[in-house]
Amino acid sequence: MAGLNKNTPTPTALTVHQQSRMLEIDFSDGAAFKLPFELLRVYSPSAEVQGHGPGQEVLQTGKRDVEIVSLEPVGNYAVQPTFSDGHSSGLFAWDYLYHLGVEQDGLWRAYEARLAAAGMNRDAAMPEAGGSACGHHH
Template sequence: MKTPTAITLHAKSRVLEVAFADSAVFRLPFELMRVCSPSAEVQGHGPGQETLQTGKRDVTIVSLEPVGHYALKPTFSDGHESGLFTWEYLYELGANQDALWARYEQRLAEAGVSRDAPMPARVSGGGSCGV
């Protein structure tokens, strides 16, 4: 199991820095965390139920709560607070960050929407980050 040794919230640069016992250190942009939230609101309850997230470039984390000894629960400035980011999921986000950004940009292009577009009522299909 991947276990963090340090977690630092950099509010000004909008990055969560997570260091792990294996010496890996990841700087996770808040926007990436928000658009790849493991919540049902973003991921849905099964394949094809994902919601593509837009308009999250300037999102911040307003609070960060530990959940037991296995996860963090961020509250984002847009009100989203239902995703539990396990240590394993944070590690996967960090290790796969470039591929996740590329996948997100591809999904935006396929949906014909801008990263900065306001969130519509519902944009389905391919919002998942695939982690």
């Protein structure tokens, strides 16, 4: 996840499409992906979403209409989007964005499966912060 190896393709173009809610990325190896904002938000690499270890991921719901309000470059290796729900702690490295693009179909299926297992759907409201959402801290 962290560093970049020299074989990681780098983006040659990054376009935020607000109307279709897609982040379009063209990579130096010729690959091009359109990543839905919802996918980026649900798979944000931040601790807030991923938890602090395997199995501690926080299931994200109600993100279908989330927007990217800004996209800040971080060095030459990542971007940091600010989402319309206030989430802004995810650093998306180029290799992670590439991974999301390549694995997009499987990631959607995994997300749908996690929702189903939790008896939720994509449009369910997130639990209020401070409630049972952070149960593993007690």
